[in-house]
Structure formats: C-alpha cells, structure tokens
Amino acid sequence: MGELFGGRLLRLANTRKLAAISNQATRRSQYRNYGTTFTVGLRLPQYRVYSHYKFNSGGKVPFLSPSNAWKRLTGKCSASGRTLPYLTRMAQAVSLALSRSNLIVPGVSGLTYGGNLALAQRNLVETKDYYPSQNSLYMTSQKVHSNFVSSTLHFFKEGVILLVRTLYLAVLFSPSIMMAPFADSFGPQFRKKWLEVVHSTLEKAGPAFIKWGQWAATRPDLFPRDLCIKLSKLHSNAPEHSFAYTKKTVEGAFGRKLSEIFEGFEEEPVASGSIAQVHRAFLRSRYPGRQVKPLEVAVKVRHPGVGDSIRRDFMIMNLVAKMSNFIPTLNWLRLDESVKQFGVFMMGQVDLAKEAAHLSRFIYNFRKWKDVSFPKPIYPLVHPAVLVESFEQGESVAHYLEEIVGHDHIKSKLAHIGTHALLKMLLVDNFIHADMHPGNILVRVSQNKTSRKRLFFNKSKPHVIFLDVGMTAELSQSNRVNLLEFFKAVARRDGRTAAERLAKET
Template identity: 75%
Template sequence: MARAERKFSEAEGPSSMSSVYPIAQDRFSYTKKTIERAFGRSLNEIFDKFEEEPIASGSVAQVHRAVLRYQYLQQKVKPIDVAVKVRHPGVGDSIRRDFIIMKCVAKLSKFIPNLSWLRLDESLQQFAVFMMSQVDLAREAAHLSRFIYNFRRWKDVSFPKPLYPLVHPAVLVETFEPGQSVLYYVDELQGYEWIKSDLAHIGIHALLKMLLVDNFIHADMHPGNILVRVSNSMSSQNPPLRSRPHVIFLDVGMTAELSKRDRVNLLEFFKAIALRDGRTAAECTLKLSRKQCCPDPRAFIEEVDKSFISWNSAEGNNVHPGECMHQLLEYVRRHKVNIDGNVTTVMVTTLVLEGWQRKLDPEYDAMSALQRLLFKVDWVESLFYTMEGVMAP
C-alpha cells in the first residue's frame, strides 16, 4: 500500500479515526511528532521501547504502551512501564465547531414551547466545559494527582500516576496499570461471588467518598474506565487466604465538583431516597436547579410521594432503591423539572455505578451504605462547625 502523503494540523477536525490517519505509518508519524514537539526531545531519548500500535483509543486521545528510560528522569531505577496518552489531531477544534452548531440549535429551542423548559443552551454550556476539560491532558494529570492524594490511605483503590515532567496538554505519560476490565467480572466470570461482592463494596464506597468526603467526583465512571487486579490467591477456596481485589480508575479528564448549596441539596436528596421519604426527595429535587421552571411543583411532589408510599408497603419491599431513583427521574421528565448539569452528571454517574454494582452483588444494598455514611457526614460536619465556632476569634 502506498503511503498517503498528508500533513495534519490542529485545524483539521477528524470525523473518524480513518479520516485522520489514512494508514498506520501516518498515524505513528503524527504521534511521534506530537510527543517530540511536546517534550523537546526525540522519542528514543525518552523511551527505551514504544509500541506503535495504540492499545486503546477514545474520542479525545489514543494510548500507547512504552518503557521509559530511567536516565530521562535522572533516577537510577529499573525501566518503567508507562502508558502514553496522545491527543488526536484537531480534536479541540472539532469539538468547538460541533458546539457552535449545537449552540445555534439550542438557541432556536427557546422559541419552541415544548422544548423551552429544557434550557438546552445552559445544559450545552455546562457540557462544553466537561468536554473541553478532557482535551487538556495536563488538566487530567492534575486530576490524577488530586485523586491519588484523596485516596492515599486506601489499599483497594488506585489511579495511574502522572510522570512529571512528561506532562503536556497534548501528551500525558503515566504509569501503566495492568488489570482486567470490570466488565469481565460483571458479565463473564462464573462463581467467585466473594470477588464480585468485594468489587461492589469497593466501587460504591469509592464513589461515596468522592461525593461525601472529597467533593471531587470521577464523572466518567463507566466500566471501560475501571480495571481490576486480583492476586493469585483468587484460585484459593480458603477464606483466610483470599485477598481483596484492587480497583484502578482510569481516564479522569471529566470530573465534577458541586457548590456548597448543590452538595447539601444532593446529599439530602440521596438521604431521602435511602429513607424512602418521597415528599422530601421531591422537594430536594426541585432545589437542584437555580432556575426551577417546573409548571406544577405541587403535582410533582404529590405523585412522587404517592409512589414512595406504595414502595414502603409490604408489596413494595422488593423494589430496589435504584429503581426508585430511576422512577423519580421519570417523574422529573414528565413534570418538566429542571436539574442543573453538574448535579445531573453526579446523579448519572451514581446510577451507572449502582447498575453494575447490582449485577456484581444483587444482595448488596448500596442505599443502606449511603444512609450510614450520610449519618457519619452529618456527625462529622456538626463536630466541625462546633470546633470552628469555639476556635473562632
């Protein structure tokens, strides 16, 4: 096959991987130039080994496996296996163009009665911030460092470590994390219920820590971004010899932080869901937007409350709390209740994680864990405010 002669620039917005990289040689040529331009050194000066074929590719970047030269970091250590994340050519400009088009459509929706309540322009603006943050790989490195610090005392959870100074908006070098996708444990692995139960426990508690303690949430926590490592003791059927699985969270470019007001309202919302208090859950939902345009808030509250009353009956005891939350969001749509984008991101992330957790261990009650942790948060915050008041000048 003849090599296609084509130069790539940031102005070229790819519609697909094939249009960006006509053949593998050009793809690697772009990758090599991007890395060398980012760090001011040749590829061979930085890496002992570099795999030309990417091991993964997403909408923003592709990932190559490599071995880092220890001389580059001026440390006499063994060569380090690394993952090299390289941004696709023109992806930033492509996303900007897409959002310009969508913004025009969103503005037109204001004049359509059945769509105006959605406030698409505001949602689009919030979504644009999320997407553009993923384009800057240096920001992702900062997110990784923050997550590593937040989970520094956790033995069961880790994140790839960014290897400064090999961090650039277009290239990120981080530790290579071996592991298997959590989907294997969700859909394929037969038996080993203790591993699945541990994974469900670790995943939910990691999310609750992000939400309740750190207020810094991984907002793209789908199974493709979660790896699992299990030691050789997996084959042991002797409980004392079993070690807990280890969870690695990847691709932290998209994160969410809530304002104090949103955080309080969302925590009260989750607490109401856990307690199956429909009226409070509905009232909290109405507070999850600064510009609430629900045409009939009272009707929304009454319908949600009626559903929760039935779920609290003997017949409703088998209804999973996650299903309660799904049904509540259906009422949100039906009654045209607004929820701000940042809060929606956290809620969707919670539902995604709760969904695969339920597959791993149907007996594990995530909402009970949430209820216990919310009680602890209330106690800790009360103590904090008391100490703050006593120590204030």
C-alpha cells in the same frame, strides 16, 4: 489662524487626554513668538509628555513650507522654560504628519530639522517600560490594521468551516436517521445493519459524538440493550491516529527524540478514546550505569485537531439546542444548558496537563485507601498534548460484571468499592470523576496464591483503578448541602423531604 494649526492628533498607547492651547492673537509676529502648544498626558500622574511646537508660516500655508515650519523648533518647551531635551527627528516627522492631512511631505521634510520633547519623570530609565519606541506610532497603526484584516478573515474562515461542517454532519447522519424508523420492521439482519451504521457514524462524526456514544452505552434504561452493547465498543476502540503523528507530538512536546526518552515504545496503541490514544512504553533509566528495570509507562497522546473539532461541534449543537427551545414539546429538556455544560467538560479534557493535576489530587484524596488507586503522572513528562503516567495492569470492569457468569461475591465487592469511592468523591472531597464508564475502570486481583480459575472460590478482594480523569466536576455549596439533605432523608426513609430536595435540583 489658530484653528488652522489645531489639526488632528491620534491617541498613542495609554494617552488619555489632549489639551490644545492656542494663541488667539491674529498678528503674524505673535505667532512667531508663541505659536500653538500641545500637551499630551499619560494616565500615570508621575509621567507627563510635553511636546510644544512653535510654528512660523512666513505668510505661507504651513504644510506647503515644511522647512519654514520646522526651522524654529528650538528652545521653548513648556511654560516653565527651556529645560527640556530636543525632539528626535522621527518624533518631529510623526507629530507634523499627525497635525496635517498630508502625511508624506511634512513627514519627509520634518526629518531634517530639530525640535524638542520632554519626559517629565523621576527616573529616565523607567520610561522604557511605559513609552513605546520612536516608530511605534506607525507600527501600532499598521498592527491595528493588520489585526483587523486578520480577524475579519478568520471570522469568515470560521463561518465557512462551520457551514461545511454542518452540511457534512447532516449528510453523515442521514442514513442512520432514515433507517431508524424501519429498524424493527425488516428483520434482525436489517437491525444489525442499522446498528453498524450508527456505530460507524458516531466514529466518523468526531470526539464530541463519540463521547455521547460512550455515555449512551452506559444507559440501558434509555436505549435498547443491543444498541448499548454496540456503542460500548467506543469506550476503548475509538478511531486512532498514526504513529508518525504520535512520534512528532511527543518529540515536539519534550524537545527530545523518542529514543532518548524511552527504551521501548509500542507503535500500536493499547487503547484509543475520543480525546487521545494510549501507547505502552518503557522509560530509560536515569542512571545508565546501573542495572535498573525500565519503568513501564502509559503515554497518552492527544488526537490531532481535537480541540478545534470539539469547539465547532458544540457550537453547532448549541445552535440546534437553542432552536429546540422554540418547540413546546422539547422546551422542558433545556437542551441548551445541557449542551453548554457538557461542552465545558469536554474542553477540559483536551488539556492533558490538567488531567495530570487531577490525578495528583485524586491520589492525595485516596491516599489511605488500599482497594482504589489512580495512575501516577510522571513529572516532568507532562504536556497539554502528551501525558506520561504509570502503566496500570488490569481488565475492564465490564469483563467481571457481564462476561463472567455467576460469582456474585466478586460482583458484590466491586459494587461496594465503587459505591463507596463515588460517595467519597461526592460527599467528602467534592471532587468527582465525571467520566466513569467501563472503559475507564480497571479491576486487578492478586494472583500470588491462587490460579485464575480458583480466584472466585478463594474470595480474593479486587482492586479498582480509575483512569482518564480529565473530566471532573465540583458541586456548588448550595447543591452540596441539598444533596446531603437528600441522602439524609433517604436514610431516614423520609420520602417527602427526599422528593423536595430532588425537585430542587430539577
């Protein structure tokens, strides 16, 4: 008979153990006096829940006679005596339902009878932080079921999206891949057409592939020069999103209308990259009564759905990279590691609030430099999807290095500033701008005393502005020491040591 009253008890919240102490006597009168005792304990030792039920079946099966089963739920609560408060009706229903396979009949009947439940603790008020509400057991079971269903649906949904995305990329890249072997065979017009196809394909493929195109444009040592020139358009002319989305995102981020924040806002973006696009705007003055010149700012707005797009694309890339490990001729490239690291850097760029923090750190690191600067974030107008920063005037470094013929003096100055800035990031600060393509480097030259045409003859010193610092890198201590030893070996013209240090990093 004692086994009949044992039942099943579900775990609740932080419940960790269940002790069932059953009276082993067989006489019905003894069950009337003692019954079955359940003790439920939480993990914290100072809190204990004791719920003890005294069953009286009256010779009937208990779940068929719930009134009799609950009629005597009074008084006895623990071995120490009758010192505990009454059970609530909901607790009676839940506990009886859990101890029987039939959930409905005992639960409904149990609502009409009294019982007892004790919370043996030092402060009764504190229990609100540790114990759920009366109906939480039912709600928890519902949430678990709901979460399981939603997780399963989300899993299948993501699987379908990844499959469709893979098929889309396969179809999208097919023309450029099939045209590549004949790019040099059918004349310059065919090659020009192929370059257009490659450029448009990367634009349509999404931010991860646009970022790859930006990187490829800076590597004429690996790719044909005409391809690098074509892909360089991706540095500042990536696909744009609509102004309606920009307005909605800015207003949603800051909880105010666009006209309340900015005195003027240009609808056409100044530039657009793989992660976000930039609009020029003028902040409203904090002092409306004063004649203050509006502050010119750059408003960086993240493209819609860019986070999910990058995550999915890198899942596909990572799968392809892992498959390449089984090809002997590609195994040495370790593509899976490269894709994984690149994916981490790309996902870091999605959060524009992180970029604001990076800007503040770079500004502090270069606070004593007169020829290097970074945009200043405008707090509190900083959000993961929107970043407002100072608008920096200047032209792309590519204009001075490629479009202007001659004037080696200005090019030498730019090379000197850029090299010293990179070495400071790398060796001194250990905080490196990891996305320094030409689209993210502006050059500004003072024109107070000279015209633009006479600029280079007066040997004016250029000023370099680094933009888009969302992608950064830091070396581990061992890698940093190894790099320092490499530069020391180069300075001492110790080729053997330099080669050994370089081999450690490969």
